[in-house]
Amino acid sequence: MQLSSSLRGVIAFALIVCAAPTAAAQDAEPTYPREKDFETYFDRPRSPSAPNTESRITVDLPYLMSTKVGPSGGATLFEGTPAIRAGMLFPAPQALDFMNVLGATARLGFDSALGFTFSGSGTLNISGTSFLMLSETRGILALDFDLPIVTVMPYVFAGGVGGAGLKSVSVLGVSRVYTDLVVGLRSGVGVVLKLWWVTLRLDSGVGLRNGQPEVVSSMALGLMF
Amino acid sequence: MVTSSTKFSGRTAVRGWIAAMTLGTSAACAPLASPLDAEVLINTAPGDYELGVVEISTAVDLATGRGEDFDVLGGVKVAGLEGIDTLGRRDLYPDYDALRTRNRETAGGVAVAPNLTTVEGVVRGTDFDSLQYLTIFHNFEQVFAFYRDVANDGSEATSDFGIVGFYAELVLSSVAPVPILGADNAAYYPMTDGWLTLRVADIESIPLAMNPAVIAHEFGHRSFMANVFRSSDAAFEIWRTNTATTTPDNRTLRATNLLRGVDEGLADLQAVAFSRDPNFVAPSVAVAEVSQTRDLNGEYAQFATYAILDDASLIASTGIGCTGPDLSESGFNFYCLGTVLVRALWVGADSDVEVLRNEISPAVVRALPNLGDRIVAETDANEVIDFEIEYILEAIAAELTGVRQTRVCDAFRSKFFQQITNGLVPSCN
Numbered sequence: 302m303q304l305s306s307s308l309r310g311v312i313a314f315a316l317i318v319c320a321a322p323t324a325a326a327q328d329a330e331p332t333y334p335r336e337k338d339f340e341t342y343f344d345r346p347r348s349p350s351a352p353n354t355e356s357r358i359t360v361d362l363p364y365l366m367s368t369k370v371g372p373s374g375g376a377t378l379f380e381g382t383p384a385i386r387a388g389m390l391f392p393a394p395q396a397l398d399f400m401n402v403l404g405a406t407a408r409l410g411f412d413s414a415l416g417f418t419f420s421g422s423g424t425l426n427i428s429g430t431s432f433l434m435l436s437e438t439r440g441i442l443a444l445d446f447d448l449p450i451v452t453v454m455p456y457v458f459a460g461g462v463g464g465a466g467l468k469s470v471s472v473l474g475v476s477r478v479y480t481d482l483v484v485g486l487r488s489g490v491g492v493v494l495k496l497w498w499v500t501l502r503l504d505s506g507v508g509l510r511n512g513q514p515e516v517v518s519s520m521a522l523g524l525m526f
Numbered sequence: 527m528v529t530s531s532t533k534f535s536g537r538t539a540v541r542g543w544i545a546a547m548t549l550g551t552s553a554a555c556a557p558l559a560s561p562l563d564a565e566v567l568i569n570t571a572p573g574d575y576e577l578g579v580v581e582i583s584t585a586v587d588l589a590t591g592r593g594e595d596f597d598v599l600g601g602v603k604v605a606g607l608e609g610i611d612t613l614g615r616r617d618l619y620p621d622y623d624a625l626r627t628r629n630r631e632t633a634g635g636v637a638v639a640p641n642l643t644t645v646e647g648v649v650r651g652t653d654f655d656s657l658q659y660l661t662i663f664h665n666f667e668q669v670f671a672f673y674r675d676v677a678n679d680g681s682e683a684t685s686d687f688g689i690v691g692f693y694a695e696l697v698l699s700s701v702a703p704v705p706i707l708g709a710d711n712a713a714y715y716p717m718t719d720g721w722l723t724l725r726v727a728d729i730e731s732i733p734l735a736m737n738p739a740v741i742a743h744e745f746g747h748r749s750f751m752a753n754v755f756r757s758s759d760a761a762f763e764i765w766r767t768n769t770a771t772t773t774p775d776n777r778t779l780r781a782t783n784l785l786r787g788v789d790e791g792l793a794d795l796q797a798v799a800f801s802r803d804p805n806f807v808a809p810s811v812a813v814a815e816v817s818q819t820r821d822l823n824g825e826y827a828q829f830a831t832y833a834i835l836d837d838a839s840l841i842a843s844t845g846i847g848c849t850g851p852d853l854s855e856s857g858f859n860f861y862c863l864g865t866v867l868v869r870a871l872w873v874g875a876d877s878d879v880e881v882l883r884n885e886i887s888p889a890v891v892r893a894l895p896n897l898g899d900r901i902v903a904e905t906d907a908n909e910v911i912d913f914e915i916e917y918i919l920e921a922i923a924a925e926l927t928g929v930r931q932t933r934v935c936d937a938f939r940s941k942f943f944q945q946i947t948n949g950l951v952p953s954c955n
Contacts, residue, residue, distance in 0.1 A: 370600075370639060371639070371655060372600075372638060372639055372640040372641055372651075372653065372655040372656045372659060373600040373601070373638055373639075373655060373659070373692045373693040373725075374591070374599070374600025374601060374636045374637050374638040374639045374692070375599075375600035375601020375602065375635070375636055375692075375693060375694075422653070422654045422655065422726075423654040423726060423733075424726060424729050424730055424731055424732070424733060425730045425731060426575075426730075426731050426732070427567065427654065427657070427658075427731075427732070427733065427736070428654055429653040429654030429655070429657070431653065468652060468653060470650075470651065470652065470653060470654060470657050472567060472575075472576065472577045472657070473575060473576060473577075475576070475577050477565075477577075477650065477652075479643065479652045481652075513639070
């Protein structure tokens, strides 16, 4: 992929602006940008004829969000679950070579998340609390656009969610405890932005949880190798 | 032969599994109909609440909120501006039924989806919202029964089908749904002839909709509407004209404030009769001033009179303020007037809840249509409402006889001295 000279100029200017204060603070010689480094970076081979065949490992900390209709039938209930997620993305099999367009590399993979959520509602004397351990495993089909500076990876996902926990209703000191089991399916779309090894990941989709529809989304900060 | 037998067994097993799943699905989708036992929050004694098992007797499907007398609906958004607009459209909505149908359509509503489980034959809500829903359903059942059987209200208030908005909202307009009232309250809205139970936000103890007496109070507004303003076409038109008036003059404002005070007071009376608790609102209202001004045995109720609702000396002696705009101004605290009226009836019942239930409560319901007739008779041809406090005093006193009438008239004399001494309440002469 060849960049126009004007785009190179813009990127170089941006790096100068970003790097200058740090360099000044350290009282070091202004050595950036190094023309040689840029050329090495920009001239790396990236074309459909030479796809990136490396597998990628992802680890991130997502905040899983689910919105569904609550017991009132009208007002929605929001559930936010902090989690840890890991996965792998492999180069897609040859059957998916047709997706390697515009310099993209198709990837197939999976990830798995584990999270815990705690919620409460009600008043001081009459309340409900819920503790839930939630696990989500998804299959992923992604397109890996290895652009200058950043890698952009739009993807689609489909998978399942399961969980178990306890919920209780407490009335003036008397408590009733119930088990809470969750089974569901989810699918949707997302995107990973990768800058060096750091990733920002956003996705959104729909699901069916214990037979009821839900809208799901997540945002995550993580690493990709 | 063995293969054939195996195939047969396999098919049978599959058929059996399908049959079992079908039955299971049918059972899961079958209505959760009465009679049912359910665990709800119950009011065991004045101020005391606990979890208890009750019989739900009028549920058509408890799982979706459908009942014989009312439906509990989710997602109800009552639109204020559209409601006022329908009042002025006599061509489209000529009577109360048409008006109500239109406003219920605008408010919308969907089936509730509580999380219920059955333990040893008892239906339980497995989270706070679902427990609240079950309690609300039970409360409305009890209140319908109270008005029918104890207050002897045979009007449309007890015969017409009602709707209860679970976590409903009062919004400015359906086009611009800016919430006006969204949490920590319960209300009756005459335009939809339905109740709103709002979600919990800052209530510390018993949510208003879980307090059965509060539901009895809100039902009292439906009883007032049905018996006073739906008792005749003329009364309904007066209500319609005055509710649609957005810029009332002082005279109309005074009449409206008086009527609202009477409406609130009589709703409190029925709530006390229902719950046997003269301070029924206290468990649900954190603001002490509010509960103190409505406590029938409280200092405000004892010392306030119609002539002195918010006198400085009264506030100084009771420490309770019921101050605010004058009777002829917008924002008048009509609950204070209501307390003065109900205190008189409470004293007239010898502060005995059984007398209140058996004698005063039915007498008040019987008096309401007469109040409607009096309003019609006193209102001018332009349907600008006219109302004086003696109208309700006379209507109630006329429905009582013997010792009870004497007691109530004595109590009226102490609270409404001028009206009695001036002969404006003939039944007390």
